[in-house]
Amino acid sequence: MDPIRNTAAAMPAQAPAAAPPPAGVEPDAVEAGAAAPPAAQAGWVVSRWRKLLVQSLGVGLCYAIVLVFFSVKLDNFFTTANVETILDGAALLGIVAVGQTYLIVGGGFDLSVGGVVPLGAVVFGSLLSRFGLVPAMLLTVAVGAGVGLVTGLIVTYGKINALITTLGMLSIAGGAAYIVANGQTNELTSPSAGFWGNAAPLGLQTGTWAFIILAVVGGLFLKFSVYGRSVYTIGGNREAAELAGLRVNAIAISGYVLSAACAAFGGAISASQLLASAPSIGTDTTLNSIAAVVLGGAALTGGVGGMSGTILGVLLLGTIADGLALLQVASFYQTVITGAVLLVAVGFSRARDVLALSSFVRRRI
Amino acid sequence: MTLEVRELSKTYGNTDALAAVSFTAHPGQTLAILGQNGAGKSTLVKILAGVLPPTAGSVALDGKPMTFSSPRDALKAGIVLIPQELAYLRSLSVAENILIGSWNGQRVVSQRRLAGAAAEFAEAIGLDVDLAEPMSALTLAQCQLVEIAKALSRNARVVLLDEPTAALSDVEAERLFEVLERLRRRGVITLYISHRLDEVLTHTDRALILRDGRSVACYDTADASRARLIGDMIGGPTAESEPATAAAGSGRPSTDGPAAAIRLSAVSHRGGGLADVSMTVTAGEIVGLFGVRGSGHEAVIRTLAGLQPHDAGQLEIGGVPRRPLRSPLHARKAGVAYVPGDRKKQGLALDQSLRQNLTAPQLGRFASLGKVSRRREQEFFETVASRLRLKYAASTQPIRELSGGNQQKILLASRIYMQTPILIIDEPTRGVDVGARSEIHALLAEVAATGTTIVFATSDLKEAVSLSDRLLVFQAGRLVDSLSGADKTEANALSAAGQQFEVR
Numbered sequence: 001m002d003p004i005r006n007t008a009a010a011m012p013a014q015a016p017a018a019a020p021p022p023a024g025v026e027p028d029a030v031e032a033g034a035a036a037p038p039a040a041q042a043g044w045v046v047s048r049w050r051k052l053l054v055q056s057l058g059v060g061l062c063y064a065i066v067l068v069f070f071s072v073k074l075d076n077f078f079t080t081a082n083v084e085t086i087l088d089g090a091a092l093l094g095i096v097a098v099g100q101t102y103l104i105v106g107g108g109f110d111l112s113v114g115g116v117v118p119l120g121a122v123v124f125g126s127l128l129s130r131f132g133l134v135p136a137m138l139l140t141v142a143v144g145a146g147v148g149l150v151t152g153l154i155v156t157y158g159k160i161n162a163l164i165t166t167l168g169m170l171s172i173a174g175g176a177a178y179i180v181a182n183g184q185t186n187e188l189t190s191p192s193a194g195f196w197g198n199a200a201p202l203g204l205q206t207g208t209w210a211f212i213i214l215a216v217v218g219g220l221f222l223k224f225s226v227y228g229r230s231v232y233t234i235g236g237n238r239e240a241a242e243l244a245g246l247r248v249n250a251i252a253i254s255g256y257v258l259s260a261a262c263a264a265f266g267g268a269i270s271a272s273q274l275l276a277s278a279p280s281i282g283t284d285t286t287l288n289s290i291a292a293v294v295l296g297g298a299a300l301t302g303g304v305g306g307m308s309g310t311i312l313g314v315l316l317l318g319t320i321a322d323g324l325a326l327l328q329v330a331s332f333y334q335t336v337i338t339g340a341v342l343l344v345a346v347g348f349s350r351a352r353d354v355l356a357l358s359s360f361v362r363r364r365i
Numbered sequence: 366m367t368l369e370v371r372e373l374s375k376t377y378g379n380t381d382a383l384a385a386v387s388f389t390a391h392p393g394q395t396l397a398i399l400g401q402n403g404a405g406k407s408t409l410v411k412i413l414a415g416v417l418p419p420t421a422g423s424v425a426l427d428g429k430p431m432t433f434s435s436p437r438d439a440l441k442a443g444i445v446l447i448p449q450e451l452a453y454l455r456s457l458s459v460a461e462n463i464l465i466g467s468w469n470g471q472r473v474v475s476q477r478r479l480a481g482a483a484a485e486f487a488e489a490i491g492l493d494v495d496l497a498e499p500m501s502a503l504t505l506a507q508c509q510l511v512e513i514a515k516a517l518s519r520n521a522r523v524v525l526l527d528e529p530t531a532a533l534s535d536v537e538a539e540r541l542f543e544v545l546e547r548l549r550r551r552g553v554i555t556l557y558i559s560h561r562l563d564e565v566l567t568h569t570d571r572a573l574i575l576r577d578g579r580s581v582a583c584y585d586t587a588d589a590s591r592a593r594l595i596g597d598m599i600g601g602p603t604a605e606s607e608p609a610t611a612a613a614g615s616g617r618p619s620t621d622g623p624a625a626a627i628r629l630s631a632v633s634h635r636g637g638g639l640a641d642v643s644m645t646v647t648a649g650e651i652v653g654l655f656g657v658r659g660s661g662h663e664a665v666i667r668t669l670a671g672l673q674p675h676d677a678g679q680l681e682i683g684g685v686p687r688r689p690l691r692s693p694l695h696a697r698k699a700g701v702a703y704v705p706g707d708r709k710k711q712g713l714a715l716d717q718s719l720r721q722n723l724t725a726p727q728l729g730r731f732a733s734l735g736k737v738s739r740r741r742e743q744e745f746f747e748t749v750a751s752r753l754r755l756k757y758a759a760s761t762q763p764i765r766e767l768s769g770g771n772q773q774k775i776l777l778a779s780r781i782y783m784q785t786p787i788l789i790i791d792e793p794t795r796g797v798d799v800g801a802r803s804e805i806h807a808l809l810a811e812v813a814a815t816g817t818t819i820v821f822a823t824s825d826l827k828e829a830v831s832l833s834d835r836l837l838v839f840q841a842g843r844l845v846d847s848l849s850g851a852d853k854t855e856a857n858a859l860s861a862a863g864q865q866f867e868v869r
Binding site for chain 2: 224225226227229230232233235236237240241242243244245246247303304
């Protein structure tokens with residue numbers, strides 16, 4: 001039908017001697033070798049691994065320092081029980097960060113999660129006794145998705161800046177949480193209330209497994225699905241994606257829906273784990289989720305990053321929180337330290353870029 | 366002031382980006398630097414401007430050797446680079462942009478005094494704009510002139526221009542040459558990269574031709590011809606392939622009962638960008654749109670690409686009446702793929718891989734059960750790469766690293782292989798070297814031969830004439846002439862477009 005394709009297919013022998021790159025490469029994989037001839041393939045594969053190593057240096061190095069520090073300071077740090085505590089404690093942030101990753105990779109971000117998480121928690125709390133666990137969960141997630149839909153519509157069609165819109169929604173959803181809860185902490189008394197806090201395989205809580213499954217599925221979907229790859233394209237150059245005829249608006253809106261749905265889901269899980277719903281649950285997830293994604297190597301300009309990095313970032317933040325709690329450091333110091341770690345880790349990766357660049361230049365001259 | 370370049374080299378690993386290039390330029394001389402993409406032109410000017418350190422060699426100004434540690438040093442010595450992509454401060458005034466950094470020695474910046482000081486430089490090059498206007502109000506061509514005024518304010522003695530005319534219309538380019546003539550009279554040396562050979566022949570004194578990093582020739586342009594320049598750039602016998610492409614296009618057997626792929630009837634835009642335009646394009650035809658900037662040809666492109674829906678008139682695609690196309694997605698559903706004119710800003714995600722850029726518009730094609738198959742993407746990439754003779758290191762390298770010609774090939778392929786019946790192309794080969802350009806022209810002729818309809822707009826007169834089967838000329842929002850066959854000449858196109866200057 002198209003002779004160009006046919007002629008091309010008929011001469012595979014002329015294809016450059018390019019070995020197919022290893023599977024599982026990020027679509028945004030950055031390769032240092034400048035336009036060298038295809039013959040430079042072997043060296044290129046080696047430098048790819050080096051690059052990968054260098055890329056995880058920032059968060060990896062920080063994580064290593066943090067682990068060494070805590071294991072020296074604490075006898076009971078590397079115990080099964082404590083690792084379980086870290087993972088269980090990271091479930092809420094992890095679930096929120098999964099949604100946030102989609103938005104940041106797509107070139108956006110969502111500040112409203114810190115309001116949607118508590119809203120999800122109190123909505124779940126008030127619906128649970130009336131409707132039972134499963135309907136309450138579904139309705140909670142639907143409420144979250146609804147908030148995300150409004151955010152998405154305002155940003156794409158209202159053309160109001162995402163920072164302002166999600167900041168506004170943060171305030172609205174956070175305030176709504178107080179209204180729904182009447183400003184109070186409510187105990188969850190329904191028999192199924194503690195479902196997400198129940199013990200599940202490997203000593204982890206059900207809610208933690210929800211995070212793990214969501215992260216794996218969400219990660220694979222981001223990396224391999226047409227939708228996920230389109231998110232990368234839009235993050236890489238939104239105007240180009242639009243001119244190519246991609247459904248840019250639909251994908252952007254769905255990102256906000258996904259993020260807010262994850263946040264509400266996380267809020268419900270958190271309430272279930274605590275056996276109480278309060279409008280103060282998870283108000284810190286806005287900055288922490290963005291911090292986790294950025295720690296994981298994503299660029300706020302979009303198009304770069306991935307779920308595995310986000311998970312590493314979530315675990316790093318969770319480990320710090322856990323270690324500091326064990327050291328009985330007051331929680332307000334935690335916020336300071338978390339902020340410092342974020343800056344140090346991102347600073348490492350900047351230094352790494354500079355180092356990689358200068359060694360690249362040296363090698364070339 | 367004489368610029369002497371001796372044995373200048375730049376090595377990356379074991380490739381020579383620049384190998385022992387030497388030349389001398391005298392005051393008031395205009396030197397064209399020619400060569401295919403990757404020949405070393407940009408490397409040369411970047412070294413001179415202190416952006417890149419050389420591996421070996423020396424540069425002397427008036428016998429005084431120069432050191433190259435930073436662009437700042439080069440500026441101090443009076444060497445100014447005006448890059449292809451201008452960097453200026455959009456929200457500041459024209460005067461502030463001209464005097465940026467020095468602020469004319471003022472401590473407290475007074476806009477009025479600044480404008481007064483900037484006026485001297487603006488007048489010197491005949492830049493006629495309100496100096497208090499913000500930069501964002503200027504056209505690209507005017508911004509370039511501001512850059513030149515800025516260079517003068519810094520006492521530039523050598524001005525390096527990297528493809529200054531690539532994004533200019535012919536009228537604007539002509540204007541730029543007048544300014545360069547003024548620089549020449551002031552004794553400024555101009556080094557000038559261009560792919561437009563006619564320009565070079567008319568407006569420069571000497572041509573330095575680079576090939577694979579080596580200088581292969583340097584002679585007075587008065588002694589040169591287009592064929593000689595191309596011959597030296599390519600390094601083979603001078604078979605200029607552009608006319609051949611056009612011949613291949615028109616020599617195609619015409620389909621019986623030519624179906625109208627696109628029909629516009631009395632299409633207008635309310636703002637006046639397009640007035641009562643009626644035109645028909647048959648399937649498999651390559652139609653060029655030409656005119657002075659803003660005369661309506663761009664508006665036709667935008668209408669068909671879904672960027673500016675028309676307000677009045679009828680649009681038919683493939684014989685089916687269509688409502689005004691409201692978005693590129695809408696246009697795509699109607700069977701129109703669009704190749705934007707600014708490939709870096711509108712066409713590609715520069716930090717993403719070659720493969721990703723190629724497949725992004727139609728990922729669904731490589732997916733089964735929603736999972737995109739890397740293997741199938743890679744196979745497709747390799748097929749396209751060999752078909753288009755792409756020069757690259759790996760399909761996963763960021764597209765930023767490729768030359769303009771190779772980037773353009775990938776952008777075009779990403780739309781051609783969508784296999785829509787209609788292809789709308791804004792500037793098919795802007796900023797692309799001669800070799801890649803004739804390859805792209807041949808490719809488009811082949812695509813059209815399969816029945817795909819191609820409509821393109823270009824600011825390059827030569828391309829307008831050689832690539833098109835039929836050339837539609839616009840003036841003040843109206844379609845004023847349709848040229849084909851023997852009438853389709855550069856002279857006719859220019860006179861129809863209402864341009865005043867002589868044919869070069």
